[in-house]
Amino acid sequence: MRLRSLTAAVCLGLAPFAQAQDKEIDMCVFDLIGSSGDQYALVENYALDMRDEGIKFNLEPYTDEGVAMSAFSAGDCDALAATDLRIRRYNAFTGTLSAVGAIPTYEHLEMVLTAINKPSASKYMKEGNYEIAGIFPLGAAYLFVTDSDMDTVEDLAGKRIATLKNNPDHEHMVNYVNASVEPSAITDFGGKFNNHSVDAAYAPGWAYEALELYRGVGDEGGVVDYPLGQLTMQIVVRDDVLTDEEAQTSREVAMDHFDDALDRLKEYESDIPEEDWVRIPDSDIADYQEMFRQNRIELRDGVDADGDEVPEVYNGEMLTLLRKVRCRINPEASECTAPDRE
Incomplete structure (x- = not known):
């Protein structure tokens, strides 16, 4: 009896310590330039904020998006940060954000992302065994x-x-x-x-x-x-990696970085000489x-205007x-x- 009591006391004593440990998730991150690129830096800043939420992402940069996709598919990582063009296979809803001509300005983009990052839209973030855990602007x-x-x-x-x-x-x-x-x-x-x-x-x-x-x-x-x-970078995770609450927090944390990312994108556009526009x-x-x-x-x-079959791409x-x-x-x-x- 005394041994059981001692064991229970030890377990109770360790409980706060166990809860304080970060959940660790390996993430494959695509950036054409690698770990020194802006896309990687964006995800890195997001990951730092997620540490405050008790989740530690171990980031692995990939300069080839196809290789990053293969690593995710093979189970080498449980999260993937890549362009929506590639993420579309995991979620047609968010993969339609880059639909041709559909988001004319950054004002439109902010309104759309604000809407779909609300808890009421969380059902659209899941498809099959995957969930979208964050979306960042990559520029018009x-x-x-x-x-x-x-x-x-x-x-x-x-x-x-x-x-x-x-x-x-x-x-x-x-x-x-x-x-x-x-x-x-x-x-x-x-x-x-x-x-x-x-x-x-x-x-x-x-x-x-x-x-x-x-x-x-x-x-x-x-x-x-x-x-x-409008191109976006999206984080997709296997559905069992994050709880519903953690996934929603992740999307909100990613949205917190919208303004900083947009400011950087606008700087790049302003650097294009006027005579080249x-x-x-x-x-x-x-x-x-x-x-x-x-x-x-x-x-x-x-189906196209002539009645011929074309790929069904957009949600x-x-x-x-x-x-x-x-x-x-x-x-x-x-x-x-x-x-x-x-």
């Missing part, structure tokens, strides 16, 4: 061109566009404008653009310096000043927006949310009353 993606005269849809016909492999929405858009798909990877599209193996490439503003895309822009090219999409006339923007909208609908429904519930945000900011837009609105 623009069309970098080797010839600044390519400023209309018609000008893109026949042109070679670096298109990321395994992203059917990008391929669909390139085909839609009658351009030529040049299959590329995150690791090589910049080189193709810089040596003019392609006529255009799709990238966030920070790539101008980080990937030296100014070389491809040269004296004749430019950056078309209309966001084709290709400004789109306001009169053309409505046509671009309608073209993007029709593309999104086709990639939601899996309809996310597209509806994005449309509501756009119409809240611009209620006079024609899409807000269109009979086929998203």
Whole structure:
């Protein structure tokens, strides 16, 4: 009896100590530049804050996103930080954030992320055996061109566009404008653009310096000043890694870093020389927006305007949310009353 009492006392004495220990989770982090890159630094700052919540992330940098994905799939890590283009396979809802033309400005993006990071939206963060535990902005993606005269849809016909492999929405858009798909990877599209193996490439503003895309822009090219999409970095975890409360806290902690990340992105965009921006006339923007909208609908429904099958890529519930945000900011837009609105 006395032995049992002693054992119980020891266990009770150790309980506070056990509770104080951090839960440790190995995370694979993709950053093209590695541990010295901005994306890794963003996740690192998030991880520091998560220590205050009793969760310790052991970060492992990967400069190849495909290798990071393979490591996650193989169980080498229980969390993965990668672009939404790759995370889409784990969650179609959050993977639709980068839908072409769906989030025109950073104001729209902040409204969307604020909405989906609320506890009431937590059910959308889970899909199958995975859960999204955080989302960070990676910047608006623009069309970098080797010839600044390519400023209309018609000008893109026949042109070679670096298109990321395994992203059917990008391929669909390139085909839609009658351009030529040049299959590329995150690791090589910049080189193709810089040596003019392609006529255009799709990238966030920070790539101008980080990937030296100014070389491809040269004296004749430019950056078309209309966001084709908003890229995000997302953290996905296996569903049994975090409790529901921990996952919600994680998403809120990630959202706390939105402003700092956005400030950095805007700095990169402001560093692009004014003469390299290709400004789109306001009169053309409505046509671009309608073209993007029709593309999104086709990639939601899996059928194009001719009745032919196309990949079903976009999540309809996310597209509806994005449309509501756009119409809240611009209620006079024609899409807000269109009979086929998203």
